[in-house]
Amino acid sequence: MSTNWQPPPPPPRPNMPPQGGAGGGPAPAPGNAAAQEAKDLSLYELLQVDRNAHSTIIRYAYRYLAAMYHPDNSETGDAEKFRIITDAWKTLSDEIRRQAYDMTLAVQDASKPQAAKGPGASQFGRDSLPKFERTSLTWNEVELRIAVLQVLLAARRKKPATGGCSGKMLMDILQIDDVRDIEFALWYLREKSMIETGERSFMITAVGLDYLTGELSKTQILDGGNTTEKRTAPTVNAGLPAVLGK
Amino acid sequence: MLTATKELPLSLRLTEDQMLIQETIAEIAQKEFAPRAAEIDKNHRFPRENWDLLAASEVCGLPIPEEYGGAGLDHVSYAIVVEELAKNCATTSVMYSAHVSLCATPIYLMGNEEQKKRFLPPMCRGEKMGAFALSEPGTGSDSAAATCMATLKGDHYILNGAKNWITNGIEADYYLVIAQTDRSQRHKGLIALVVEKDSPGFTFGKLEDKLGIKGSSTCQIMFDNTPVPVENVLGKPGEGFKVAMMTLDGGRIGIAAQAVGIAQGAWDHAYRYAKEREAFGKTINNLQAIRFMFSEMQTEIDAARLLTYHASVAQDRGEKFTREAAHAKLYASEVAMRSTVKCVQIFGGYGYVTDYPAERYMRDAKITEIYEGTSEIQRLVIANSLLKE
Structure with a gap:
């Protein structure tokens, strides 16, 4: 009665490459062909995950593909593909390197505007952050650092343990369209330990907060400061709206 | 015999893919959804960020075929995902299961080609919610x-x-x-x-x-x-009416899985607590009264899970699964209610306050006896299916 029932065939995995490709077709593909193919794909496409995928998903996807392409696998092993996905994994598994890579991807997207954006870009939390009006075409570098720190401070004050913003959110809030406009400031702030990199986001550090407080008290933007210093203040923040007053 | 007319999946082993999905979603849910669950409950806040994460995990169209943008997986995998979500955050599992089984699946089953091409891909990508x-x-x-x-x-x-x-x-x-x-x-x-x-x-x-x-x-x-x-x-x-009934059949599997998840999640919390809490010179998981509660609960939860998988397998085989889904939903939701009440009891006074999650699971469990057909309607559905001749 129940003997001839077979469990359903194993379902295809999400975004699995067609079986032919996965099984390493009849003719063993020369290594450089695979490398050539890999060049056109982003690291996310190589690991077959969404651009916003959680680190857990990326880890499992790599594990799955690594088991498939590992040279020890007599059926589907492929040393070249294994090397390619392992390189991709090395970048995407490291939060800081992934963040940096995301920025280069954003540059590439900007240069070809018709390119499909990653679906479901996260929207949460943005409404709760202060809005900035851009006052000139490019930010003065010092102003930009302060603006970045202020945005990150607002996020961190909401959630002291984990509050931060992704690079994309920062660019949206500060209305910066080109990632190159902000990349340098983020590099500087990180080198100076004023920001740290958390799970897919940048967060202000205590050092950064102290620097911000120092800068703002110089320029008299902090609430309750005395008025005499105001006249001597440099014009660093001339273009910046008084966001802290809000 | 009325009941012995169908083959039962006597040995139900998860496939490797199903286990992979389970591990992945369990880990994400524990890392990301569980820490927010209490805050979401307290502030009555819709967890849009959880939705974005599910979309990025490419599960929003899990049982929908790949040609319409889904993952093309089976309904056992779907039940597994819902259960893992419900273990950690019932709100997230409801949002997810309503989208998948109450909107995307009926469009896939009843829609014409043009409708499927239009509605399903954005739903599967998580850009549109159903x-x-x-x-x-x-x-x-x-x-x-x-x-x-x-x-x-x-x-x-x-x-x-x-x-x-x-x-x-x-x-x-x-x-x-x-x-x-x-x-x-x-x-x-x-x-x-x-x-x-x-x-x-x-x-x-x-x-x-x-x-x-x-x-x-x-x-x-x-x-x-x-x-x-x-x-x-x-x-x-x-x-x-046909669309509605077909939708609810599938939806009930989602609710059953959700009930199993809520029950198992509460069980896990209660067990962690029982291992730490001391009374009469030992931790309370050594007291027979408590041990019996854990045994009873887990027996019922496992039975409910099997009924849920059984209904999912029937759905995957393309059979009519109205009665199987009603069995699973009826039993799992009542198990969820019984178990979560027991878990509150194990927590004692701490179960009654919001510092511990036990009371939240109990409140979340009650809805599974009500929506997508109350327990009374499930009994009616089962009776109609059993006794129609």
Whole structure:
């Protein structure tokens, strides 16, 4: 009665490459062909995950593909593909390197505007952050650092343990369209330990907060400061709206 | 024998893919959803960030074939995902299961090619969220008595009326609405339409303040001369009741899985607590009264899970699974209620306060006995299926 029932065939995995490709077709593909193919794909496409995928998903996807392409696998092993996905994994598994890579991807997207954006870009939390009006075409570098720190401070004050913003959110809030406009400031702030990199986001550090407080008290933007210093203040923040007053 | 007419999956082993899905989703849910669950419950906040994460995990179209943008996986995998979500955050599991089994699946099953190509890919990508509207202020279980009217005018149906208890209420983008075309026809007059959010005359009532699943957005939706193009009719006019019943069959598997998840999640919390809490010189997991509670609960939860998988397997085999789904939903939801009450008892006084999650699980469990057919309706469905000859 129940003997001839077979469990359903194993379902295809999400975004699995067609079986032919996965099984390493009849003719063993020369290594450089695979490398050539890999060049056109982003690291996310190589690991077959969404651009916003959680680190857990990326880890499992790599594990799955690594088991498939590992040279020890007599059926589907492929040393070249294994090397390619392992390189991709090395970048995407490291939060800081992934963040940096995301920025280069954003540059590439900007240069070809018709390119499909990653679906479901996260929207949460943005409404709760202060809005900035851009006052000139490019930010003065010092102003930009302060603006970045202020945005990150607002996020961190909401959630002291984990509050931060992704690079994309920062660019949206500060209305910066080109990632190159902000990349340098983020590099500087990180080198100076004023920001740290958390799970897919940048967060202000205590050092950064102290620097911000120092800068703002110089320029008299902090609430309750005395008025005499105001006249001597440099014009660093001339273009910046008084966001802290809000 | 009435009951021995179907083959049972006697050895139910998860496939490697199913285990992979389970591990992945369990880990994400523990890392990301569990820490937020209490805050979501307290603030009645819709967890949009959880939705974004599910979208990025590519599970929003899990049982939908790949040609329409889904993952093309089976319904056991779907039940597994819902269970893992419910273990950590019932609100997230409700949002997810309403989208998948109450909106995307019926569009896939009943929609024509053009509708599937239009609606499913954005739903599978998580860009559009689905909702299902059947109950009305005056009609719940008796859906044939619907009074929300759809009148054909040229190439549009004009909708008038209200629908109640819409899960994903104001957050959704596509609403699968069951409306009445001719009240004298009762269930033969029902029609299923996909209504898009920005349609004229489509408004929302206040958000309901609920006992559990508080983060889930539940509200009334109202139509005032809302035009819906005839291209948005699922199936033929008059097939609305069929669409609704088919939708609910699948939906019940989702609710059963959710109930299993809530029960197992509460069990896990209670066990962690029992291992630490001391009384009479030892931790309470050594007390027989407590041990018996754990044994009873786990027995029932495992049985409920098997019923759920059984219904999912029947669905994957393409059989009629109305009764299997009703069995699973009826039993799992009652198990969830019994188990979570016991878990509160194990926590004692701490179970009664919101510092510990036990009471939240108990409140979340109750809804599984109510929506998508109350336990009484499930008994009716089972009886009708068993005793029709």
